[in-house]
Amino acid sequence: MSAEEDFIGKKFGESFIDWSEKTPAFFPGFKNYSKSAIPFSLKTVLRREYSGFLATVIAYSYIDYLRCFFVGNNYFVFRFSSYILGIAVIITLLLRTLKHHTSLLKEIDRS
Numbered sequence: 001m002s003a004e005e006d007f008i009g010k011k012f013g014e015s016f017i018d019w020s021e022k023t024p025a026f027f028p029g030f031k032n033y034s035k036s037a038i039p040f041s042l043k044t045v046l047r048r049e050y051s052g053f054l055a056t057v058i059a060y061s062y063i064d065y066l067r068c069f070f071v072g073n074n075y076f077v078f079r080f081s082s083y084i085l086g087i088a089v090i091i092t093l094l095l096r097t098l099k100h101h102t103s104l105l106k107e108i109d110r111s
Contacts, residue, residue, distance in 0.1 A: 001025070047105040050095040057088035 009016050022032060064081040068074065098104050 041107060041110065043105050043107055044110050046095055047099050050092045050099075054088050054092040057085055061085045 005020065009020075023029070061081040061084065064079060068076065068079065095105070
């Protein structure tokens, strides 16, 4: 953490130092909270985060299969996590298709 702060401090200078002095490192301080100018958008989340969602489900399934194999000494191909993985793949492919081939998930003034 110290090395990262040094790097960011060199990159952003005085503005980072001012920010870091009023921002707690570990526990959030809500007295300085200010609402974002950009409101939350579920469309933006669906358009941008489907790959992270799939990666999380893949990691969960992988760990579940490893646990089952090494701890339980059995290997069932169709576990509950494999069904969840299949559903996640379908959702990901659907969201990717909607993103690239329709304007359903597009919003004005969003990246």
